[in-house]
Amino acid sequence: MKADRWQVYLSGEIHSDWRHQISAGVETAGLPVDLLSPVTEHDTSDRCGVAILGEEQTAFWQDHKGAKVNAIRNRALMQSADVVVVRFGDKYKQWNAAFDAGYAAALGKSIVTLHDPGLTHALKEVDGAAMAVAETPQQVVKLLTYAIQGSL
Numbered sequence: 001m002k003a004d005r006w007q008v009y010l011s012g013e014i015h016s017d018w019r020h021q022i023s024a025g026v027e028t029a030g031l032p033v034d035l036l037s038p039v040t041e042h043d044t045s046d047r048c049g050v051a052i053l054g055e056e057q058t059a060f061w062q063d064h065k066g067a068k069v070n071a072i073r074n075r076a077l078m079q080s081a082d083v084v085v086v087r088f089g090d091k092y093k094q095w096n097a098a099f100d101a102g103y104a105a106a107l108g109k110s111i112v113t114l115h116d117p118g119l120t121h122a123l124k125e126v127d128g129a130a131m132a133v134a135e136t137p138q139q140v141v142k143l144l145t146y147a148i149q150g151s152l
Contacts, residue, residue, distance in 0.1 A: 005033065006031070006032060006148055007036060007081045007083075008026075008034070010037045010087070011074075011084060011096075012087035012096075012097035012114070013087045013094050013097065015092060016089060022141060023035055025140075029144075031145060033148070038074050039073070049069045050065060053069070084100065084101070084104035086104070101126050101130070102126075105129040112132045114135070114137070115133075117135060120133075
């Protein structure tokens with residue numbers, strides 16, 4: 001915890017408004033939380049490497065360069081986080097979210113996974129590394145409220 005404010009990194013799925021729901025809940029609860037996240041605009045995230053470091057001839061190297069550039073931001077933010085929330089959606093494969101969960105676990109961060117009950121079996125190992133498994137953004141806000149204030 002930095003200066004009585006919690007740093008919470010929101011990783012994973014970018015196709016729904018779960019981050020907004022957590023942000024609104026944190027604000028409504030008046031929690032001393034700074035929310036951090038990867039770049040969630042798909043094209044910017046995908047093209048950052050070639051936009052900054054130059055074009056590549058193949059999609060593989062374009063993706064590789066983008067992943068490395070994104071990792072600079074994401075790793076720094078996760079290292080500064082008190083809690084890492086990792087959201088898995090059911091529509092797209094979020095391999096980066098699985099990596100983020102593993103990286104956060106290696107850093108000794110408290111991890112909260114967030115996913116629908118239908119993904120429980122598929123994510124059993126990831127959930128095994130988590131301190132809590134939430135099914136809704138509202139549960140994440142309640143978890144943060146309890147962790148920070150000690151109240152239900």
